[in-house]
Amino acid sequence: MKILITGGAGFIGLNFTRYLKEKYPRYHLVVLDKLTYAGHRENISGLDLEFLRGDICHAKTVDKTMRGIDIVVHFAAESHVDRSILGPDAFIQTNVFGTYVLLQHALKHGVKLFHHVSTDEVFGALPLKSKHKFDELTPYAPHSPYSASKAASDHLVRAWHETYGLPVTITNTSDNFGPYQDPEKLIPRFITNLITNRKVPLMGKGENVRDWIYVLDHCRAIDMVIHAALKDSKIVGQTFCVGGNSQRTNLQVTLEILRLMGKDKSWIQPVEHRLGHDARYAVDSSKIQRVLGWKPQYKFEKWLEKTVNWYKDNEWWWRSLKENRPIIDPAVQKKLLVKSR
């Protein structure tokens, strides 16, 4: 089995590549990654696989890479909401156009399955006080340039299935956490701030709710979807919502990280909300549970502690990423936007 993993040098793609390598050592893995600020070659060095540095928007590169591929698992994307607010261009280019280029070449080369990795953010946001959850029938209502670009890519994937018969599957998953996540994202940012004696910038009162999933639960869900689709044609064309069933306010997550790091509330620095900050995400995973028997196995508090320890033990990995990059907080973001208009 020859599997092309796009974005395999980024956070989830890397965890997925390692997961596959361990579970299916005989699979031939090909990683195509542009190595943007979010991709790191060293993440997958030492693994027995083919690595190609390249852009999914570049038709010739994709054409060459797609030859002989059985399955595409498509992670490559611009993924940070705050960056999408300040610079949407790269999001439209990679997430929309890049997905289109991949679909065209997957079709041309007759791949057996194209699996698209997407997010619950395509559904917009739920009210803070409601008990509702997103599921496969929830209408799309993205709020940020990031989620709008991912929504567009989901629509393209479905269109290539319906119109051209490309065998596809899609997963829409909630917020991931775990090792090798870029220190600009909430959990690693807070952990690495505290390790380096900086306060943690909490938006608003930390009332926004996210549904956290440990990255290996997400990898296992993708594994189950792609293997089920190869065996059973009824799975092809389907979407699965994948959530960690761990809804926590950002304040709860922050307090837990502070506790694990032996710090008190004085380490919280309240900051403004980002523009269009989504109030609440929650995912109903009952379809994937019913159809494929998947459910989350990694408990949030236990694996948050392991994640904290991973960042403590692997400063070599994140230290230079953190020091060499300006962090754009919401107040700075708003000033920059006003200036650019």
Ligand SMILES: NC(=O)c1ccc[n+]([C@@H]2O[C@H](COP(=O)([O-])OP(=O)(O)OC[C@H]3O[C@@H](n4cnc5c(N)ncnc54)[C@H](O)[C@@H]3O)[C@@H](O)[C@H]2O)c1
């Ligand atoms: N992080 C989450 O919580 C989450 C949740 C649900 C879905 N997702 C989706 O999962 C996927 C991976 O997310 P992540 O958090 O690992 O992202 P990431 O930003 O950590 O990694 C993205 C990877 O894609 C590569 N890349 C970017 N543009 C490229 C291009 N034009 N050509 C080739 N490679 C390119 C980067 O170099 C990087 O290695 C994304 O599609 C994202 O939308 C993420």
